[in-house]
Amino acid sequence: MKVYLGGARGSVPVSGADKIKYGGETFALLVEGGAGEQILVDAGSGIQRVVDRVRPGATLFFTHTHLDHLIGLPLLGGVWPRQLVSPRGGLSAILSRVFSPPVWPVELPAGDYPEPRTSLTVGGLRLRWQEVAHPDGCLAVRVDEAATGAAVVVATDIEWGAMTPDAQDAFVAFAHQADLLLFDAHYTPEEYAQYHGWGHSTWTDAVAVARRCSVKKLWLVHHAPERTDAQLDQLSALAAAEFPGAICPTVQTADAVFNMPE
Template identity: 35%
Template sequence: MPTPPPASSRLTVRFWGVRGSIPTPEAGFLGVGGNTACVEVRAADGTALVLDAGTGARALGYALAAEAAGEPGEVHLALSHFHWDHLQGLPFFAPLYAPGQTVRFYAATDDHRIHALLRGQMTSPYFPVPFGDLAAATETVRVHDGEPFGVGPMTVRPFPLNHPQGAHGFRIEADGAVLVYATDYEHGSPAHDEGLREVAHGADVLISDAQYTPDEYALRRGWGHTTWEHATDLAAAAGVGRLLLFHHDPSHDDAALDRIGTLARERFAATELAVEGLEVTL
């Protein structure tokens, strides 16, 4: 069960999945964590916003269901995009199977298409339970670039990212605390890069894609991800308080990520690796 945020906190962030591309349930990888992208953001009043539904959403779903204890409630789930590593946990997300729960999905596409995309991975022969047979009520909300929407006391502003087939990040604010979630982006598009610097400006915490080393990126241009080096430069240029490297490559074991973290701190001292189970209070 998630730990309730301290009474004085404005936002609490917990990482349930930190990998990119595919889970890594292997020895040597589990110190950082093997689940794909899923982040929980809590406001001081307990409102929870889930960012992406990778395989980490399975454990988070069990925790949310235990917290609800059978009572009606709402779960808010914002999707950066619809690539599999950001949806793999959704069929196993316990609140979807709980009568009385409403799961509200936010994404930057029209409502009908959101439902169609979510249904797609739960159709025969891929999964035995159709999306339309879920016990929970499901709702969809289309979000638009730069137009804020509210989740409890949180104000969430979506912004576009440079990624194949498109992706969106989110700037989340509550009582002056600012979190920016920017996964699955590739640097090199001047408009996107400038937009990201602007939206990250002055953030207390920046969660940034950092899938590649500079040498790896040279062989993976156009794949839609950035480097730890670029993430540190972004954090410095935007004047953020704290940088958390995220969306770790499935080929990077704990030792490799430890080296990346050390190198990154030499460029931007307030850098950490996003690690499964890490909880950060703003």
């Protein structure tokens, strides 16, 4: 299994000389199985960094439908996914509201909209998901590859501090021993004190969760729009000191690609 990160930013796409290394694009991830099967997780503006790898017939899984997770959809025009999946339901109606004049002049392309209840199989990849704390709701998703035993867990929008101990335990069991965990690191602990209920976690939450889940690697994602490259360098070093294997992946370089097993 290979994992390619397209965008590591949260909330809105940003740009600027101080946001080159970690990119300004919102969340998008491509997971590719050994047989070439492809799953996109969310369609933020970071789709532009992975779209050249996407082939017709891919599956697009939505953790949720906040704007920052679907704003890159028009970029998939040439390789529109075969199926678009939201187990939370109502996806085609939601996307039709966006792909509709005067919001957007292009009609929603045709595709399948399955609403699987507990899991979904795409080639040799199996997806499972779990509700996490986030305004309007959001799913964490786990992709397992039976042939290699590889597993990636994506928890891009999650407020760890708003989850009950039981919900936290359930998440830990869900993400147990994944090779790679992508986790929401939107706020610093100092910022979070002012943003309880806004739906996001901190890098210290991410590190604590990675430890409890016994994952091998941790990618911090969904960075706040204002976070600069220098600040993310610092955050990446702090996290790595606490949890070997933790990084803020720099989307320009090879550390935004993960091969499993390594």
